[in-house]
Amino acid sequence: MKVNANDIKILPNRQRTEYNDFDTTIGRASDLDALKAMADHDTRIPALVSLMDSIVEHGLIEDIVVDTKLVLIAGERRTRACQLLGRMVNAKYLTIEAKQKEPRDDFDRWGIELHENIERDALTKPERAVAVAEYHRLRQLRTAKTTTADEKPARHGVRDTAKELGMSVGNVSEMQKIAKILALAPHLRSETSYKSIADRFRREVINAIRAEQARRSSTRAATSLQLCDTLFINADGPEYLRGLEPDTVDFVFADGPYGISVDATGGFRTQGDTKQWDDSLEAATEFYHRLVGSISHALRPGRHALIMCGWELCRYIKRLCEPTDLTFDTTLLYWDKVTAVASKVPAYKGDAQIEEIIHLYKGSPTFPASIGRNLLRFTRLQKQAYPTQKPPALLEHLVRKFTHPGELIVDPCCGSGGLVTTALHAKRRAIGCDTNAKAIELAKQLYLDAEQQGSDLSDSTNEPKK
Secondary structure, eight states, X not given: OEEEGGGXXXXXXXXXXXXXXXXXXXXXXXXXXXXXXGGGTOTTHHHHHHHHHHHHHHOXXXXXXXXXXXXXXXXXXXXXXXXXXXXXXXXXXXXXXXXXXXXXXXXXXXXXXXXXXXXXXXXXXXXXXXXXXXXXXXXXXXXXXXXXXXXXXXXXXXXXXXHHHTOOHHHHHHHHHHHHHHHHOGGGGGOSSHHHHHHHHHHHHHXXXXXXXXXXXXXXXXXXXXXXXXXXXXXXXXXXXXXXXXXXXXXXXEEOOOSSOXXXXXXXXXXXXXTTOOOSHHHHHHHHHHHHXXXXXXXXXXXXXXXXXXXXXXXXXXXXXXXXXXXXXXXXEEEEEEEXXXXXSTTTSXXXXXXXXXXXEESOOOOSSOOOOXXXXXXXXXXXXXXXXXXXXXHHXXXXXXXXXXXXXXXXXXXXXXXXXXXXXXXXXXXXEESOHHHHHHXXXXXXXXXXXXXXXXXXXXXXXX
């Protein structure tokens, strides 16, 4: 039947909302030139003008679909084009062919609208995918309101949609996937094939993931650099501990001077550190005299401290503990290095495979339930970034044995920072001090290297109270 395009009622609750603002935007153009001038800022104009040109040359190829009250069901863009042509070119374009259908309800109306759109050859690939996916969704909603003969909820599957639309199940499934992509990335509607939509979306997702990874890496690197200044401090360890509030540290680990002039060995001398570390017996005794008192001040009651040092210093440290509230555990811990350090004078000095670890505690510890055997077997490092560097496995064992996650550990002579980095990896808080500026710089670099390799070290870095 023939109807006047201006008599067709276009409701706002249509499935396609592309022209909801027609009356306040495109519809206000005074003539064709004004309409075409709007194309610079309205992407709908070129397709609409192209359709208008086609109608002038060939007429309206496909009928508009309306109901008995002339409410539009399908063909809004064609209707709008005829309205514009009737006003701007010739009133004859207002008279158009329409076919009439009577939907049962809004679900039926939307279904007819989508079905009509899907059957149109003029639909682009993205438009067809969205229409098919929406049609399937509406049919599922409509079917869910009904029941089968045995009163079970009815179901509408992809196979049902494919049968109704005369498509293959594979095509319907593919269009559903493409519709989901277009919902996330509407700018891909300009693509001309499903493959190009999927490929471009995949590339964009990959690029977005890489960009986010780079951003996080950059942010983490910047944060790590800032953390380094609070994790590793170029300072005197005993003085640092003495500056903390009393009873605030959960565990102290000190791999301090051994009092055996280790700086006289070739391996240490080549590090250029001898000016900043005096390992003479006199310097070592002076250091531990200050350290033991600082541990007594800072360590919480019921907690532990470990000191790795030469056997010559064990009795001296035991005497230093006597006037304090620290108890010297006479059952020393021993680190078995598995592979011995070859003696430089094997004729009268054996290869060193065992190293002493002094255990101190404050008050009456209830944790750990058992310290276990006093022989700790962990293979020593064959290549060291810093003299006396201990294997991470040994340090991790001690951290997990003597502390809980979140507790504070202080290493007053941290060297290359192995204990601090290991503690952070185990979700403890940790601070390392050293008077050797070069050691602190190395500790920071090794910490950053560990982070770049994927260790999550930046979650537990709260400073202690001072």
